[in-house]
Amino acid sequence: MPRETISIPQKLESLSVLAPDGKLDTDLEPHIPDDDLRRLYRCMLTARRLDERCLMLQRQGRIGTFGPSKGQEATPLGVAYTLNPDDWHVPTFRETAGQLWRGWPIDTMMLFWGGHEAGNAVPGNVNDLPTAVPIASQCQYAMGISWGLKLKGNQQVCAVYCGDGGTSEGDFHEALNLAGVQNLPLIMVVQNNHWAISIPRSAQTRSQTIAQKAVAYGIDGVQVDGNDILAVIVALREAIEKARTGGGPTLIEAVTYRLSMHTTADDPKKYRTDEEVSEWEPRDPLPRFQRYLQRKKLLDEQLEQELDAEIKAELDEAVRKYEAYKFDPTDFFNHMYAELTPELREQMQELRAYLGQIQSAD
């Protein structure tokens, strides 16, 4: 037949487990030990409270511009939960909940928003990358990491995040294409939160889903309810299992919503309606997961109060540590190369002389 329809062999599916209304698909419900469920809830709650605290600190001028992740806690938390510590976790900049699960100290995260390189201090026991600022650029080094993991036999996998806006960048395309060709253990998690600053998802790309972009690379694509941590865990477990057994990369679109501003420098009222936001509030992952635990009798009033108190104390302590942080203003010269170059030594001396002089001046 000289005119034929081309059919796509790869898996391309959408997935949800725990509906916003609490309806649960018990066939798909992942097995998670009760204790893990409690720890996951605690982590999600901590991420939310940390978000609120950072907004306050920013308003008080105690940190700089801050990018909240309110409403997007379920996806990175679900991802981080399914990874092993020695798997690689490559965030962009809205994966606070995942980083907390991976063991990032809260004060370290505050140091990042406070304008200190120390905010990138990766905990020693995990293979995490720090926040990536240039959109989608992290896809490329995550691809490279997963390449290294493949060369070592796929014992570990690499999960990387990107936003819906990030899918428009060349880096997203090049990285996934190479991951496909080389059959790399890479899990690309696109947090489709429907906005890239003021650009709505619909103006970012004409494809009906982000998941279907997998077709361009001949790999599997899954669209998952990103506010449904159970669905995220199911999707990740399948993708990770596949990657570990040499099945290659998966593109996962986590459908979620940025409930807060893009950053504290942003005013969402300029480009989106309150109605839209309130439509999404009922799908907030936190109360949804909370109700799930309540139904399982893993949460009660008292436990919630204890949690709140603990988390508040943790945050207070983190702020104290963050604000007690001291640094040598000329230390930055020491980290450009393994060894200071002659030029840098000279420039460092030049700066130290000047700083010494103005100190002695006043």
Place this chain on the structure above:
Amino acid sequence: MPRETISIPQKLESLSVLAPDGKLDTDLEPHIPDDDLRRLYRCMLTARRLDERCLMLQRQGRIGTFGPSKGQEATPLGVAYTLNPDDWHVPTFRETAGQLWRGWPIDTMMLFWGGHEAGNAVPGNVNDLPTAVPIASQCQYAMGISWGLKLKGNQQVCAVYCGDGGTSEGDFHEALNLAGVQNLPLIMVVQNNHWAISIPRSAQTRSQTIAQKAVAYGIDGVQVDGNDILAVIVALREAIEKARTGGGPTLIEAVTYRLSMHTTADDPKKYRTDEEVSEWEPRDPLPRFQRYLQRKKLLDEQLEQELDAEIKAELDEAVRKYEAYKFDPTDFFNHMYAELTPELREQMQELRAYLGQIQSAD
């Protein structure tokens, strides 16, 4: 159903009209006036002979490195034939046949391979871009051109070419994504000739077809036999019609084969078998189109001989003109800005002084 398959609404099809064995799909056969068929054949033949002549000139050191397009004449010729002169034709570097149809003088094309900017002299009556060297980079300005055309009401469309290798570049992705979002009158013709220098199509991307990459952008994708000029014309007429009526972009994968070396600097024996090449020879677009015309009684021995003689004369004349080309070695300063900057004027004088001196010296 919490686990659903995602279906793709866009058109994704493959198309062929005139099979290698001469079998013709008369339902799909496009209407082309006899005189056009003759002119098309003449142009295809000229492209082939020009290719052969340039290889000879290169071996004799009369031009520099040359990139043949032997075996790929049908696609650009079919594209150029379906475009209006005021439509935009944006080649990469294997579209000789299309450029000839658009009216590019043969000696101009020789000037390009001979190392002269004059080789980019676009004929006055067409909206053509010159050869693009950085792979896939042309996709971006072609997208911009089609954007301008949309702003002017889609009276004109823009056809741009890219290779199978080029589809791996970020530029290909960004351009098609934006064209989709903005619904631009852009026709992206990927000449899938199965090789990117030594990299086979299979190592370039894991997707089964290039056409299916359209799914990533929510636009139509068509895979056409690129050695079947009739199929190319059918596919282009549909895509152009759609674009002119505001239907937006189409991705067309033209399946073809590079019968010759990548460039005269390349040795294909290093990476592909003669068997593979000989498998493709029967699908050569030139004899295929020749037989089509013969069956239509539009070609006979005598006409063929006349054609050969005419084309040879044209090529001889072009070589003469090319080799008679003279230029001012300091002229290049004049084309950096609308006006010479003070620095450039100084540097130009510096160079002229030096050239004058060495001339008087010998």
Place this chain on the structure above:
Amino acid sequence: MAQLTMVKALNLALTELMHADSRVLVLGQDVGQDEGVFRVTEGLLQTFGPDRCIDTPLAEAAIVGAGIGLSFTGYLPVCELQFDGFSFQAFHQTENHARRFRNRTRGRYTCPMVIRMPYGGGIRAIEHHSEAPEATYAHLAGLKVVIPSGPRNARALLRSAILDPDPVIFFEPKAAYRAFREEVPDEPETMPIGKGVVAREGRDVTLITYGALVRPTLEAAEELADEHEVDAEVLDMLSVSPLDGELINASVQKTGRAVVVHESPRHCGVGAEIVARIVEKSLLYLEAPVKRVTGFDTIIPYFANELTYIPSAGRVVQATLETMKF
């Protein structure tokens, strides 16, 4: 006459020209509904509609590439890149094409486009939001590279840049966006691209700078005059390609001493080019080495420490006194 910040002055220049010339388009990320993350495109979508003030997907190379193609079809595109640190995502389109098409086609196709971007540090932003890559662009023949220092010249230079028949990289010093206001005349102004100005006349030493550092350099000049009896001339280059060598050498031949000030790294920076120009034309006038007060050859520190890196009036004073003592 109105008292405007640089942001408002730039917005005025865009609004004026979009009214006057329908070929002028603005495109970039968040330039429409959001009016630009710094609000430079305020009101443009409302006034000129979505065909002339265009929000793009998140793809810098596509923004610049689109600008090139739009140029070919007769438009005067003004591309906004959201931050200097992300202009590198489009670097190949700028280097491979925007700067080359006039030469490549001997003028058949040209790129009368402007690539605007917020420039430099000092606004307490995260990594990649405080770069100063002017030398990187100035080294690319075929581009012009403009860096205004205040509201009035920003408005005039942006107009000149948009009307310029060649591609212009237009760096907008973030630290000067809202730091101060200036009288801006009601009538549109232009300024010649490639010419600097004397920001302060002086006899003893020439301080050569541009962008946001013009103000601290002027402060330094005042301190030098008040406390050290040094009468410094301050040059505001306004453009680093073309670079106004005549202005520089005329001043240095008068003063015999020079200090170059910029926030970008020193190695292979614009400061080096300025020194080379001085040596080529004014060696025999030089009474002291030309000092470079610049950013250091490091990544600019995260913002808690960025002011240690960006040259200050104090560092300029110190370097100038050393130059005087030499």
Place this chain on the structure above:
Amino acid sequence: MAQLTMVKALNLALTELMHADSRVLVLGQDVGQDEGVFRVTEGLLQTFGPDRCIDTPLAEAAIVGAGIGLSFTGYLPVCELQFDGFSFQAFHQTENHARRFRNRTRGRYTCPMVIRMPYGGGIRAIEHHSEAPEATYAHLAGLKVVIPSGPRNARALLRSAILDPDPVIFFEPKAAYRAFREEVPDEPETMPIGKGVVAREGRDVTLITYGALVRPTLEAAEELADEHEVDAEVLDMLSVSPLDGELINASVQKTGRAVVVHESPRHCGVGAEIVARIVEKSLLYLEAPVKRVTGFDTIIPYFANELTYIPSAGRVVQATLETMKF
């Protein structure tokens, strides 16, 4: 001892280190079956297999990005970019990440990678195949930028670059790839990155250059000696970042005169930095302005005319004589 071309010498360096250190990988377009378009990777696929000599799709940013990620997992990647003119497609990965990760993570993650590319003009290639972007990379703190001039130092410097704990941009002068052979010792050699060498001793003037222009500069020096009684010292910088300022100033303090020679454009080029370094440390020794014999501030002409653009021995002689007469 073997007589090798630079291509063979580079291939030797790669082969030696891939044998010695299993962390070394080579990746790029056509580096495998095709053995590189210039054959620098000859035999590597056959000897080390497709896991260590890896053909990639056509995507420069992915090649560099992959190199960064491979570094994090313990490899020493050698990325080949097919031509300097296409390194800009990867420029954002180099600028945003390769050069920054050590600083960003205070050493937790580093990029001990090499980005190799054919460099410069003179081989009658089409547009974008003859660029000389060393200043563009030298301006980026965190990178080292190396440019060998001959087979022996190419082999030694490539070894040093691969073993270097930081990212190195390794420019291979195309014009020197096969132009001549040199004795290359059997034992692997390294050379310190950031140090230049005296290619010819002289008393009267210092000619400072690197890459493919070392040979024409040496020819110029011979002509100056034979026909003009000028005894020129020739410095081969070998690396433009770090730049060996000590070597430059020691020589200029001896000769009192200098001419800088490079094929890249003049404006904001490495030559300007060299002049600035001389002025900072040796002003009082200078008996004449430092001349810059460089590529012009244009696109390099298409190859029929490229030799008009690339500095020749003749242009060096002329400039040196003017410098001597000053």
